[in-house]
Amino acid sequence: xxxxxxxxxxxxxxxxxxxxxxxxxxxxxxxxxxxxxxxxxxxxxxxxxxxxxxxxxxxxxxxxxxxxxxxxxxxxxxxxxxxxxxxxxxxxxxxxxxxxxx
Amino acid sequence: xxxxxxxxxxxxxxxxxxxxxxxxxxxxxxxxxxxxxxxxxxxxxxxxxxxxxxxxxxxxxxxxxxxxxxxxxxxxxxxxxxxxxxxxxxxxxxxxxxxxxxxxxxxxxxxxxxxxxxxxxxxxxxxxxxxxxxxxxxxxxxxxxxxxxxxxxxxxxxxxxxxxxxxxxxxxxxxxxxxxxxxxxxxxxxxxxxxxxxxxxxxxxxxxxxxxxxxxxxxxxxxxxxxxxxxxxxxxxxxxxxxxxxxxxxxxxxxxxxxxxxxxxxxxxxxxxxxxxxxxxxxxxxxxxxxxxxxxxxxxxxxxxxxxxxxxxxxxxxxxxxxxxxxxxxxxxxxxxxxxxxxxxxxxxxxxxxxxxxxxxxxxxxxxxxxxxxxxxxxxxxxxxxxxxxxxxxxxxxxxxxxxxxxxxxxxxxxxxxxxxxxxxxxxxxxxxxxxxxxxxxxxxxxxxxxxxxxxxxxxxxxxxxxxxxxxxxxxxxxxxxxxxxxxxxxxxxxxxxxxxxxxxxxxxxxxxxxxxxxxxxxxxxxxxxxxxxxxxxxxxxxxxxxxxxxxxxxxxxxxxxxxxxxxxxxxxxxxxxxxxxxxxxxxxxxxxxxxxxxxxxxxxxxxxxxxxxxxxxxxxxxxxxxxxxxxxxxxxxxxxxxxxxxxxxxxxxxxxxxxxxxxxxxxxxxxxxxxxxxxxxxxxxxxxxxxxxxxxxx
Numbered sequence: 001x002x003x004x005x006x007x008x009x010x011x012x013x014x015x016x017x018x019x020x021x022x023x024x025x026x027x028x029x030x031x032x033x034x035x036x037x038x039x040x041x042x043x044x045x046x047x048x049x050x051x052x053x054x055x056x057x058x059x060x061x062x063x064x065x066x067x068x069x070x071x072x073x074x075x076x077x078x079x080x081x082x083x084x085x086x087x088x089x090x091x092x093x094x095x096x097x098x099x100x101x102x
Numbered sequence: 103x104x105x106x107x108x109x110x111x112x113x114x115x116x117x118x119x120x121x122x123x124x125x126x127x128x129x130x131x132x133x134x135x136x137x138x139x140x141x142x143x144x145x146x147x148x149x150x151x152x153x154x155x156x157x158x159x160x161x162x163x164x165x166x167x168x169x170x171x172x173x174x175x176x177x178x179x180x181x182x183x184x185x186x187x188x189x190x191x192x193x194x195x196x197x198x199x200x201x202x203x204x205x206x207x208x209x210x211x212x213x214x215x216x217x218x219x220x221x222x223x224x225x226x227x228x229x230x231x232x233x234x235x236x237x238x239x240x241x242x243x244x245x246x247x248x249x250x251x252x253x254x255x256x257x258x259x260x261x262x263x264x265x266x267x268x269x270x271x272x273x274x275x276x277x278x279x280x281x282x283x284x285x286x287x288x289x290x291x292x293x294x295x296x297x298x299x300x301x302x303x304x305x306x307x308x309x310x311x312x313x314x315x316x317x318x319x320x321x322x323x324x325x326x327x328x329x330x331x332x333x334x335x336x337x338x339x340x341x342x343x344x345x346x347x348x349x350x351x352x353x354x355x356x357x358x359x360x361x362x363x364x365x366x367x368x369x370x371x372x373x374x375x376x377x378x379x380x381x382x383x384x385x386x387x388x389x390x391x392x393x394x395x396x397x398x399x400x401x402x403x404x405x406x407x408x409x410x411x412x413x414x415x416x417x418x419x420x421x422x423x424x425x426x427x428x429x430x431x432x433x434x435x436x437x438x439x440x441x442x443x444x445x446x447x448x449x450x451x452x453x454x455x456x457x458x459x460x461x462x463x464x465x466x467x468x469x470x471x472x473x474x475x476x477x478x479x480x481x482x483x484x485x486x487x488x489x490x491x492x493x494x495x496x497x498x499x500x501x502x503x504x505x506x507x508x509x510x511x512x513x514x515x516x517x518x519x520x521x522x523x524x525x526x527x528x529x530x531x532x533x534x535x536x537x538x539x540x541x542x543x544x545x546x547x548x549x550x551x552x553x554x555x556x557x558x559x560x561x562x563x564x565x566x567x568x569x570x571x572x573x574x575x576x577x578x579x580x581x582x583x584x585x586x587x588x589x590x591x592x593x594x595x596x597x598x599x600x601x602x603x604x605x606x607x608x609x610x611x612x613x614x615x616x617x618x619x620x621x622x623x624x625x626x627x628x629x630x631x632x633x634x635x636x637x638x639x640x641x642x643x644x645x646x647x648x649x650x651x652x653x654x655x656x657x658x659x660x661x662x663x664x665x666x667x668x669x670x671x672x673x674x675x676x677x678x679x680x681x682x683x684x685x686x687x688x689x690x691x692x693x694x695x696x697x698x699x700x701x702x703x704x705x706x707x708x709x710x711x712x713x714x715x716x717x718x719x720x721x722x723x724x725x726x727x728x729x730x731x732x733x734x735x736x737x738x739x740x741x742x743x744x745x746x747x748x749x750x751x752x753x754x755x756x757x758x759x760x761x762x763x764x765x766x767x768x769x770x771x772x773x774x775x776x777x778x779x780x781x782x783x784x785x786x787x788x789x790x791x792x793x794x795x796x797x798x799x800x801x
Contacts, residue, residue, distance in 0.1 A: 024783050033780075094779050101777030 009050035016043035180207035184294035204293035212269035232661035234258035264307035274639035299325035353407015360400030398458030405441025426529030463503020470496030506583030508656035516572035527558035566604035575651030604689025
C-alpha cells in the first residue's frame, strides 16, 4: 500500500469519526446518536485496517473482528435500552432523559 | 433460749420467726424452724463430709505436699458447689445446707492448716531458724520470656500465722453467720461469697509469688465488694460497695506498678527469690536505693488501699453497710490486714529503704490518730469499731515502719481476735435490738444479754490494753519498738492513741451496755440473747483475745522476715508496760467518769468545742474533699472539658467537619451534573482531545 493510499484512508477515517462525534454532540434523536456512535467505531475500524495493510501486520484486522463483535453486542443492548426508555418516556429526544442529576 | 425471735438488720426478710416453742435440741438452736425439716440437713452434710474427709485424709497421708493446696481449694470447692447447685440448695429448707457446707469446708481447712503448720515446723530449720516449704502444683502459670511465674505456694512462719488466723477466725465467723443470717432468705449467696473470700484470702497469704498474691488480693477485694453490697437493694450498701471497690483500685494501681518495677530490678517475682535478690545486692545499695524506695512506696500505696491507711482509708467505715459477720471477717480480722502482711512479707526489702520505712511509720501513725479521734464522736456502734480498726491498722504499720515487723504481725494476730470479737459482739447487740445500730438508743443492755456483754467487755479490755490481755502485749511491744527505734515523736503519739482507744471503747461499752435503756419500748421488749451458735464463737474469741498475747508471735515470725542481722532486740524499758497500763486505765476511768458518772459533761464539752467536734464529725473532710474531687474535677471536668470540649468540639468537630467539607465541595461541583448526555459527551470529547494533544505535544 502506498503512503498516499494510507493517507487517504486515514483522512476518510478521520472524516467519518468527526461526523460521528459531531452527530453524537448535536443530534437529539437517540437513534441517530446511536448510529453516530457506530459510525465512530467503523471509522476506527477503517484506521485499523489501513495501518494493518500498510505495515503488513494482521493484528489490526484481528482487532477489527473484535470491535465488530462488540459493536454487534452493543447494538443489541443499546437498541433494547432505547426501546425500553421509549416505552417509558414516549419520546426519543436525548435531552428528555435528564433525570440522572442532582 | 426457746421462744426467741430473731430480727435481721435487713428488714426485708419475709419469713416469720417460726422458732417459738421448740425445746432444746440442735435443730432449734440453729434458729431454724424444726418443722421445715432442717434438723437433718446439717447431719446429712456432715455425714457426706465425713466420708469425703476420710478419703481425703487417707490421700493426703500419701501425698503430704498436696496438703497446702487442699487447704486452699476446699473453700473454693464449697463456693463452686454453692454456685452450681445453689438453686437446689436454696429450695431445700431455706438453704440451711449452704450454711453447713460453708462451715464444714472452712473448718476442715482449719484442721488441715493446723496439720500443715505442724508439718512445716518439723522441717529442719536453716541457720536463721527459718522453716519454709514451697509446695509446687507442677506447672508454670505464666511463661513469657524472662517473666516466669510458677504455680507455687509458700508456707513459712509468717504465712502459718496468717492461715491459722484466716481459717480459725474465719471458721468461727462462718459458724456465727449461721445464727446471724438465719432469717436471711439468700443464705446460699451469702455463704458462697464467704467461702470464696476464704479461698482468695488463703491464696493471698499462701501465694509463693507476687502475681499469685495479687490474684488473692484482687479476689478478696471482689468478695469484699460483693459482701458490702450484699443487701444491694439498699442504695447506701450498693454505694459503699462501689466506693470500696474504686478506692481499692487506686491502691492496686500502685501495687501493680510496684510489682512491675520489682520485676524490672530483681528479675523475679517469687517471694523467696525476690528477697534474696534484694538483700544480696546490699553492697551496691547506692544504685539500688532509688528503685527500692520506689518499689516499696508503690507497694505501700497498694497496702494503703487494702488496709485503709490515709489517704485511702475512706472506704472502710462505709463498708459497715455489709452484714456484721462480714465486717468482722473481712473488714477487721483478715482482708484489711493483707497490706500489713505484704509489708511484713517484704520486710527485708522495706528495711533497705529508710525513706520508705519513714513513710510507712508516719502514715501508720497519722492513720492511728485519725481513726481514734473520729471514733470518739461516732454514734453508730459499728462505725466506732470501723474507725477503731482503721486506727489499729495504723498501729500495725507504725510497727512495721519502725522496723518491728514481727510485732506488727503480732498486733495483726491479736487484733484479729479482739476486733472480730467486738464486731461479732456488736452484731449480737444489733441482732438483739432488731437492727438498731445507734448507741444513743441503747444502754443498760448488760442485764438482758449478759453473754454478749461479758465477751464484749473482754474484747474492750483487750483493745484498751489492760494486762495481761492480748491487746496489751502487742500494743506494748509496738510502743517499745517505736521507742527503741528512736522515734520519740511517734512513740508519744502512739501513747496518746492508746489513751484515746481505751476512752472511745469505754464510751462504746457504756453507751451500749450500761446506764439505762434509751430505745423505744417496742424494741426493748424484744431484746433477747443470741443463740449458742453465735455465743460460742464469741466465747472462743474472748478466750483468744484474753490469752492470744501469750503466744510469742514476734519471735515465731522473726526468721521468716529474713532481716539478716539479728533483729534489734528492743531492750524493754521496765517503765513502759507500767506507762501503757496506766494510760489504758486512765482512758477507761476517763470514759467512766464522762459517760457514766457525769453524763452531762460530754455534751458540755461538745458545746464548748463545737469546731473541733464538727471537724471530727466531718471525718476531717476527707469524704467531702474526695466528693468534691469526684464531682467537680472528675464529673465536672468530664462534662465541661472532656464532653463539651474534647468530645463535642474536637472529635465530633473533626468528624462532622469532614462531612461538612465534603458536603460543601459537593454543593459547588454538583451543578456540573446536568443530566444531559450530550453535555457529558462533549466533556468526554474535550478530555480526550486534551489528553491526545498533550501526548502529541510532549512526544
